[in-house]
Amino acid sequence: MEKEKKAKWIVIHSPALLIALIVNQFFIISANADVFLWPIPQSISWGAGPPITISSHLRITFPRHRDLHRAVVYYRKLMLSEKWLPVQVSAKPTSPTATVAAANYSLTWLQIKVRDISADLQHGVDESYSLNVPDQGSRAKLEAMTVWGVIRGLETLTQLIRMPSGKSKGEPIIEHGVSIHDKPKFAHRGLLLDTSRNFYAVNDILRTIRALGHNKMNVFHWHITDSQSFPLSLASEPLLAAKGSYGEGFIYSNKDVAKIVRYGRTFGVRVIPEIDAPGHTASWAAAYPEIVVCNNQFWVPPGVDRFANEPTPGQLNPLNPKTYEVFKNVVDDVASMFPDTFFHAGADEIILGCWKNSTDIQKFLKENHTMDEILTRFINTSRSFFTSHNKTTVYWADVITSTEAKVDPTLLPPSSTILQNWNGGSEKTKSLVQKGYRVIASDVDWFYLDCGFGNWLSNNTNLDQDFNNDPNNTYNWAPQGKGAGTGGSWCAPFKSWSRIYDHDITAGMTSEEAKLVIGGEVCLWSEQSDGVVVDSRLWPRTAALGESMWSGNRNEEGRKRSGEATDRMNDWRFRLLRRGIGAEPLQPLWCLKHSHQCDFEQTF
Ligand SMILES: *[C@@H]1O[C@H](CO)[C@@H](O)[C@H](O)[C@H]1NC(C)=O
Ligand SMILES: *[C@@H]1O[C@H](CO)[C@@H](O)[C@H](O)[C@H]1NC(C)=O
Ligand SMILES: *[C@@H]1O[C@H](CO)[C@@H](O)[C@H](O)[C@H]1NC(C)=O
Ligand SMILES: *[C@@H]1O[C@H](CO)[C@@H](O)[C@H](O)[C@H]1NC(C)=O
Ligand SMILES: *[C@@H]1O[C@H](CO)[C@@H](O)[C@H](O)[C@H]1NC(C)=O
Ligand SMILES: *[C@@H]1O[C@H](CO)[C@@H](O)[C@H](O)[C@H]1NC(C)=O
Ligand SMILES: *[C@@H]1O[C@H](CO)[C@@H](O)[C@H](O)[C@H]1NC(C)=O
Secondary structure, three states, X not given: OEEEEEEEEEEEEEOOOEEEEEEEEEEEEOOOOOOOOOOOOOEEEEOOOOOEEEEEEEEEEOOOOHHHHHHHHHHHHHHHHOOOOOOOOOOOOOOOOOOOOOOOOEEEEEEEEXXXXXXXXXXXXXOOEEEEEOOOOXXXXXXXXXXXXXXXXXXXXXXXXXXXXXXXXXXXEEOOOEEEEEOOOOOEEEEEEEOOOOOOOHHHHHHHHHHHHHOOOOEEEEEEEOOOOOOEOOOOOHHHHHHHXXXXXXXXXXXXXXXXXXXXXXXXXXXXXXXXXXXXOHHHHHOOHHHEEOOOOOOOOOOOOOOOOOOOOOEEOOOOHHHHHHHHHHHHHHHHHOOOOEEEEEOXXXXXXXXXXXXHHHHHHHOOOOHHHHHHHHXXXXXXXXXXXXXXXXXXXXXXXXXXXXXXXXXXXOOOEEEEEOOOHHHHHHHHHOOOOEEEEOOHHHHEOOOOOOOOOOOOHHHHOOHHHOXXXXXXXXXXOOOOOOOOOOOOOOOOHHHHHHOOOOOOOOHHHHHOEEEEEEEEOOOOOOOOOHHHHHOOHHHHHHHHHHOOOEOOOOOEOHHHHHHHHHHHHHHHHHOOOOOOOOOOHHHHHOOOOOOOOOOO
């Protein structure tokens, strides 16, 4: 039954300054259960068969493989127990049979075929899959080149399953007649999580990895160490965590790491470790004060260059041979704990003021050497630590672009180096790919999830001003027309899901250049987050990247599709909640129950 309604709204945003007139005309189909997929597959076609129930004896046949076995056990249980009743009401059902009564037989067999069972979970592995639930019969087929493609297909299959309209009890149903051919647009679809500023329990990390898998994301970039704490226990350098962590209960053991890596494989998520160096290393000084310069120097006298971007300062001393003894042990241990061929070596944000605080370095500079040479010595000496383990090193792009200290790009061959770009947008990414590098896009203006949460430095007198009487103070507040005020957030504003979704990481590039952009990562730096808030910081915003990296942010006509994605995104938020991920709400629930009545512009 279709009902036509018209509404006219006048929304006045602020006194007489902006008047938006919104005229809405929309159609409502009587509350429909619908199929909402996230990320949406690259190609999907619906047949005409009625939906069928999922047999509680569903048999899944698949080739012998340890990770696939775990994935099948997990997903089979989800298929039978989730009993998903869509929350979002659809105005435009995507599947033709949404309101048709279920047939009187069940899906009893899911047949899985893998062409190359030996392909490992590494960068660039084939993740394509085909999923077919035919119009007739009780057997669905999932075929993929690799185990990792099968895992993507299992995820899609769970999203096709739901309860019939309005029923929360009984058997779940699946569309009967659906054919999906799917593959990712970008090979690298990740999240960076910083476990140094604040600590996350192993369970928080496992849950995050599972949520990545649900979004068909395949990289957990684990920024393990930084200046604030060193939370990783290492066999050959036990003092680093013993002295440099936040204490007992704030340390990841070898066993924890193995569990995290194994869990990642169940969901097709690679775990890439990052040991940031030579900057961001104050925490190493607790165990080895002699290899860290400018440590514990909090207040610099006027006229002296600052020592750090944030507390606490400290950088490895590249002129001290002991630095390399410790660093090599760290890299050796970490390389053996993480099977991924990528190893992130950091190298961002060298602060010259810090190095200048060392007598060794002062002497070296007096001998007419440069800061670039100091960084070069560090990178040149330590690169073999990674390459001896056959690792592809990922560095922050700073390593060749920083105006503070950088190395000559010839030191970092593109064949074994990937650069991660966190600022300067796609223009800067383009300049990196033009040098032949593969690049991971993580621009702060779009992809940083920690932005917009205000100041975290204490006793900041900016916060004690009489803002209302100072039209020039844009710190916490600003008068109309003068911006919003940042509240002290260094990278305000907050990056909304639609902003993340909108960002084109290959804008302005030729197709050859774009091929070198291997994908993107959203980043959660943890000055103001830990396990208590991690789910809502990450989700569902990270899901926006999941879709833009998997099947893009444009529709078949090449137009941006966040408007079209909203229903799916809304429903996905609730489905993530059901799956134990505390994703935050995006709209009043009313809007989900009244499809398209919260639209800003008339869409249809
Ligand atoms: C299922 O429905 C078909 C008609 O659609 C009918 O011929 C058949 O007998 C039914 N089977 C059962 C087991 O109810
Ligand atoms: C390091 O900085 C502190 C604080 O400014 C200063 O007292 C000290 O002399 C500096 N050391 C060197 C070697 O420059
Ligand atoms: C450093 O360079 C300056 C100017 O080029 C020169 O006068 C000086 O002798 C050099 N010092 C050393 C130690 O080479
Ligand atoms: C890097 O180190 C090697 C040998 O250890 C040396 O031959 C080479 O000149 C160094 N490269 C740079 C750019 O310093
Ligand atoms: C690195 O790769 C080479 C060639 O594939 C192989 O011979 C060597 O054993 C590998 N080394 C390590 C440490 O994995
Ligand atoms: C905060 O900073 C002000 C200005 O530097 C200083 O006078 C005051 O003592 C500080 N307050 C505290 C509690 O440290
Ligand atoms: C605000 O800035 C303007 C221009 O810099 C200056 O003339 C004015 O005095 C400032 N107002 C206050 C309240 O500080």
